Amino acid sequence: MQTLTVTSKGQITVKKEVLRHLGVKPGDKIxxxxxxxxxxxxKAAPHERHGIEAIFGIFHDPGRAPVSVEDMNKVIADAWAGKR
Known part of the structure; x- marks a missing residue:
């Protein structure tokens, strides 16, 4: 068990081994x-993505296999042909 000291401002410093255990680095959030x-x-806060990286994986369903580009193209072609 770690012992932390509270400063007069009500702040604490978390030791490096605790941060390492949480997997956080400078700039990360807890x-x-x-x-x-x-x-x-x-606990470590999830990493926030910014810019174009923010959209990657937003439609990922962990219980479902990814769809190939070929399958996507087939669905699009079928839709244009009125098959769907």
């Missing part, structure tokens, strides 16, 4: 959840 029993849960 989520803090207050549990009803008085405990606190710390």
């Amino acid at each position: 989520l803090l959840d207050l549990a009803p029993d008085g405990n606190v849960v710390l």
Whole structure:
């Protein structure tokens, strides 16, 4: 168990080994959840993507295999031909 000291400003410093355990690096964010029993849960926040990277994977369904470009082209061609 780690012991942290609270500063006069109400801040704490989390030690490197804790940050390493969470997998966070400088600039990353940490989520803090207050549990009803008085405990606190710390976890790494999901990485936010910016720009064009933000759209990659937004339609990914983990329970479904990705669709190939060939399959997409077939669906498009069938739709244009009135088959769908």
